[in-house]
Amino acid sequence: MDGLFKHQAEVNTLLARYGVRFGIYQDKKFIEQLFPFDVIPRTIAHDEFAQLERGLIQRVTALNLFLADMYSDKRIVREGIVPEEFVFSSSGYLPQCDGVLPAQGIYSHISGIDLVQSEDGTWYVLEDNLRIPSGASYPMIARELCRRCSPSTFNHNQLADNRDYAKLLQVTMHQVNRGGLNVILTPGRYNAAYFEHSYLAENTEALLATGNDLIVENDTLYYKEYNGKKRQVGAVYRRISDDYLDPLIFSSDSLIGVPGIFQAYKKGNVALLNAPGNGIADDKGTYYFVPRMIHFYLNEEPILQNAPTYLPFYPQDMRYILAHFDDLVLKDVAEAGGYGVVFGRSMSKERKEAFIQLLKNEPRRFIGQEIIYFRDLDILDNEQRLPRKADLRAFVLTGKTVQVWKSGLTRFSRDQESFIVNSSQGGGFKDTWVYSQAKK
Amino acid sequence: MGIFSSEKISNLYWLGRYLDRTQSALKLFMDYFDLMIDGDKNTYRTFCQTTGIPDVYADKADFIHQYPFDTTNPHSVISNVNRAFDNAVVMRDTLGSDTLAYLQMVLYDLRSAESNEERLMIGMQNAIDHLLAFWGCLDDMVDDEATRNTIKLGKQVEHLELDLRLKRPRSCLQRDYKRLENRLLHSFLPYDQALIDTIEPMLLQDSVDHENALMLLHQLLVV
Numbered sequence: 295m296d297g298l299f300k301h302q303a304e305v306n307t308l309l310a311r312y313g314v315r316f317g318i319y320q321d322k323k324f325i326e327q328l329f330p331f332d333v334i335p336r337t338i339a340h341d342e343f344a345q346l347e348r349g350l351i352q353r354v355t356a357l358n359l360f361l362a363d364m365y366s367d368k369r370i371v372r373e374g375i376v377p378e379e380f381v382f383s384s385s386g387y388l389p390q391c392d393g394v395l396p397a398q399g400i401y402s403h404i405s406g407i408d409l410v411q412s413e414d415g416t417w418y419v420l421e422d423n424l425r426i427p428s429g430a431s432y433p434m435i436a437r438e439l440c441r442r443c444s445p446s447t448f449n450h451n452q453l454a455d456n457r458d459y460a461k462l463l464q465v466t467m468h469q470v471n472r473g474g475l476n477v478i479l480t481p482g483r484y485n486a487a488y489f490e491h492s493y494l495a496e497n498t499e500a501l502l503a504t505g506n507d508l509i510v511e512n513d514t515l516y517y518k519e520y521n522g523k524k525r526q527v528g529a530v531y532r533r534i535s536d537d538y539l540d541p542l543i544f545s546s547d548s549l550i551g552v553p554g555i556f557q558a559y560k561k562g563n564v565a566l567l568n569a570p571g572n573g574i575a576d577d578k579g580t581y582y583f584v585p586r587m588i589h590f591y592l593n594e595e596p597i598l599q600n601a602p603t604y605l606p607f608y609p610q611d612m613r614y615i616l617a618h619f620d621d622l623v624l625k626d627v628a629e630a631g632g633y634g635v636v637f638g639r640s641m642s643k644e645r646k647e648a649f650i651q652l653l654k655n656e657p658r659r660f661i662g663q664e665i666i667y668f669r670d671l672d673i674l675d676n677e678q679r680l681p682r683k684a685d686l687r688a689f690v691l692t693g694k695t696v697q698v699w700k701s702g703l704t705r706f707s708r709d710q711e712s713f714i715v716n717s718s719q720g721g722g723f724k725d726t727w728v729y730s731q732a733k734k
Numbered sequence: 735m736g737i738f739s740s741e742k743i744s745n746l747y748w749l750g751r752y753l754d755r756t757q758s759a760l761k762l763f764m765d766y767f768d769l770m771i772d773g774d775k776n777t778y779r780t781f782c783q784t785t786g787i788p789d790v791y792a793d794k795a796d797f798i799h800q801y802p803f804d805t806t807n808p809h810s811v812i813s814n815v816n817r818a819f820d821n822a823v824v825m826r827d828t829l830g831s832d833t834l835a836y837l838q839m840v841l842y843d844l845r846s847a848e849s850n851e852e853r854l855m856i857g858m859q860n861a862i863d864h865l866l867a868f869w870g871c872l873d874d875m876v877d878d879e880a881t882r883n884t885i886k887l888g889k890q891v892e893h894l895e896l897d898l899r900l901k902r903p904r905s906c907l908q909r910d911y912k913r914l915e916n917r918l919l920h921s922f923l924p925y926d927q928a929l930i931d932t933i934e935p936m937l938l939q940d941s942v943d944h945e946n947a948l949m950l951l952h953q954l955l956v957v
Contacts, residue, residue: 310842311835313823435831475737483824492826502827507739520740521922 301443330722349598359591361401386573397565429703431490456701460497469693470565474528476500510554578627606657615662632716750888752818836868890914
């Protein structure tokens with residue numbers, strides 16, 4: 295592996311050559327920047343990954359069952375496993391999706407599960423991203439470029455090939471396709487993850503489209519060709535959030551969505567990956583209930599653990615949070631990208647008082663979590679190895695089967711003191727190596 | 735043939751135009767820069783007049799710094815590269831990352847040229863090399879004929895337009911007209927045959943009416 299380390303600059307030059315960027319908005323201005331890559335990979339042993347894989351499949355299966363239940367019978371609510379007033383107050387719950395059964399009954403086709411490994415080696419799930427999780431393209435292309443820079447490294451390390459993500463995604467789209475083209479729907483060039491949208495379109499042979507390229511007629515979605523012809527679209531991997539997907543159903547001022555697409559989906563004429571309404575399951579509050587969902591739907595013990603989490607919604611949890619405020623991390627359930635995350639211990643007295651008042655006023659809005667002391671991963675900084683906090687986003691694809699991509703996006707904080715690894719907040723990324731064979 | 739929306743066709747066509755505009759601008763700039771190394775320091779004014787761009791430059795040094803690199807000036811080289819890139823980056827799925835990378839490198843070449851005046855011409859030469867590599871990659875790696883033809887159609891329209899603006903010799907006009915005509919025949923985009931029938935004899939005359947030909951050329955395609 296050391297051979298690869300000499301090529302840090304070279305790999306980053308190649309990533310720049312291929313325009314591997316992400317965008318952020320600063321002061322309402324769109325700025326695209328290179329996503330810093332560190333060549334020291336996260337490595338996961340074959341057997342350890344096999345265990346993670348089982349846990350991820352179990353978790354995503356339960357979450358899909360939960361979504362199917364919530365938009366149909368609501369058995370989990372009726373049986374008191376998840377409190378009604380808690381779950382229906384989620385901003386991710388979309389009443390418009392009630393009674394709508396997506397193709398193959400799958401809601402979350404592409405799930406991004408964020409995990410951290412604690413210092414004792416235990417993996418904890420921190421978040422379930424079931425709406426439009428991004429990031430798979432970065433380790434995909436990074437692996438290809440690392441192989442180019444240091445072939446011997448990959449000759450000496452027997453790794454699971456991670457360049458099959460596009461194939462997995464393509465197969466997933468084909469499996470739910472209702473007849474017609476596969477399309478990746480992007481908000482456009484000035485989206486933070488535009489590189490990923492275009493790169494995945496290139497590699498899955500799906501058409502990259504904006505809302506302007508699509509039209510709904512007779513509850514059927516079409517791609518409008520330059521010459522006036524229309525081609526039916528059978529599956530849309532949409533990278534547009536629910537709010538903006540269809541101005542006729544959700545935000546009426548959306549300029550990036552497709553009027554009528556929800557009705558076409560509802561009629562079963564087009565598959566949407568992921569299905570609208572998934573926000574109810576990746577709400578940071580709902581996360582608390584995932585172990586219960588696994589028991590309820592699968593009658594199994596959860597293989598992967600949640601970080602110990604408290605819901606101020608429950609009075610006993612509220613009492614615990616107030617008593618252990620400085621030991622906890624508080625998260626706003628509606629935020630993402632590392633925003634809305636505060637550490638109790640880092641707040642000033644005034645801020646803490648104001649926050650506690652907010653917590654009491656809006657208990658549904660927050661969760662409290664024990665701080666997980668991540669196992670640090672080394673990064674290379676001017677040829678020095680320095681430890682940094684890092685997480686792992688694992689990608690789980692659900693079509694006819696549930697498959698875990700044998701890689702993932704490892705994000706790290708570039709700031710020594712920080713636990714926030716998100717790219718939008720200055721974090722970098724690493725490849726994730728999964729060894730293809732058990733150690734003998 | 736690939737499947738294209740009208741927006742994508744427009745992207746491909748304008749990509750071709752901006753690529754050619756960039757390449758021409760780089761070549762012309764290098765010629766005039768060379769003349770000014772040890773010649774008349776006001777030669778840049780002729781450059782502005784000839785190419786029809788506003789002369790907003792205080793002096794030679796200002797021109798050398800601003801014309802290639804001023805992102806706020808729509809006539810600058812970098813603005814043309816940026817417009818080409820804007821049209822290309824949304825076509826990654828069609829062009830492929832390998833082809834697109836050459837245009838990305840043109841941007842890096844210009845940034846590198848900006849940082850060191852002594853290396854200005856080398857940086858520009860590198861940019862031209864990468865532009866040519868883009869064209870080679872397009873031919874070699876992009877299978878879809880419609881994609882290639884649409885970009886090249888944009889390139890030929892742009893090229894003939896510049897010939898007319900610069901009042902280049904008749905032989906040059908005829909050569910570039912033939913290239914455009916050939917591209918049009920292979921294109922699937924609708925064009926006005928009557929205009930073609932009018933433009934061609936105009937370019938064969940001893941005294942070419944450049945202004946009129948330019949006006950007709952503008953009407954040839956609506957993309």
